[in-house]
Amino acid sequence: MVGRRGPMSSGWPGKFRGCGYRMTVPRQAIIEVLQKTKKHLSAEDIYMEVHKIFPQVGLTTVYRTLELLTDMGMIYKFDFREGRARYEMVEGLKKEHHHHLVCTKCKRVINYTEFIDEEIDFLKRAEKELSKKYNFEINDHIIQFYGLCDKCRVSK
């Protein structure tokens, strides 16, 4: 089975097994939901989507899987100050990489990709320097700008 096609451990099942985990129906379904959208989904959003296809999958499993995927570095976990976390699939390492403008009033979130090249360059240097200086293994980063969106600016 190994080497049948493509490099070893390619694809999600391989990624999981490579880490000693098993590929299961709920996990598969959760990953698919995350891959099919560009939105920032909450655990409950994902639960409801999965539920349409596999009604037996529980919310607990969704939470567990999201934690696992976050720790594996396959998804991002965000706090947009709504009181619940939101998740997003990690896209290609450079392609589609973006950060967020968060409206502190209506909680709207805007993806932006401007400055990303410059930003990546800056972050790369920072990561290198900081990981050396603090002996810290950096896996991930977030940049978020908080403020008021166009709609919330006008309404006071």
Add this chain to the structure above:
Amino acid sequence: MVGRRGPMSSGWPGKFRGCGYRMTVPRQAIIEVLQKTKKHLSAEDIYMEVHKIFPQVGLTTVYRTLELLTDMGMIYKFDFREGRARYEMVEGLKKEHHHHLVCTKCKRVINYTEFIDEEIDFLKRAEKELSKKYNFEINDHIIQFYGLCDKCRVSK
């Protein structure tokens, strides 16, 4: 009374009144606690500190005041993925400005100031461009690096 000394609305009471709020004992106490520390305090941490001096101040008031100060831009609110928010006084606009390395395992947080000049320069340009393009009023930003601290790296 106005103009007695210093510019109008200097000091905390002035800042509050200028926004139509009142200066109260609980607010004063909460601000003092935040100003006296370099740590990242949770609402409960602050509550306990305040409680030493003013035992009658309630946790609800601490939460309300923290939200107010955050909205006023006087303190930062952080999510270090512990399940509770932590707060920090906004220091002078450039002095002491720093960002964070967050250990995703033990939740330890390291303040760093390296690259801050470069970072501020970068952020200034980004804010200018983004606020124009998205008609977004940017008030604040966060940069956080997530990973494993030196202690958590060795223990697997």
Add this chain to the structure above:
DNA sequence: TCTCTTATTGAAAATGATTCCCATTATCAA
């Protein structure tokens, strides 16, 4: 393909941070 180990799951209960409610109190402009 069958077996066995154990990783994973789901339902329900627990947890715990934050918010809501509302009668009471305190601030401060006039």
Add this chain to the structure above:
DNA sequence: TTGATAATGGGAATCATTTTCAATAAGAGA
């Protein structure tokens, strides 16, 4: 000093997330 009302605090309510634990299913090895 006074009055309008902003602010408070205690307890209850919310609600996202975690824990518990018995049942189930993945998948390595036979």
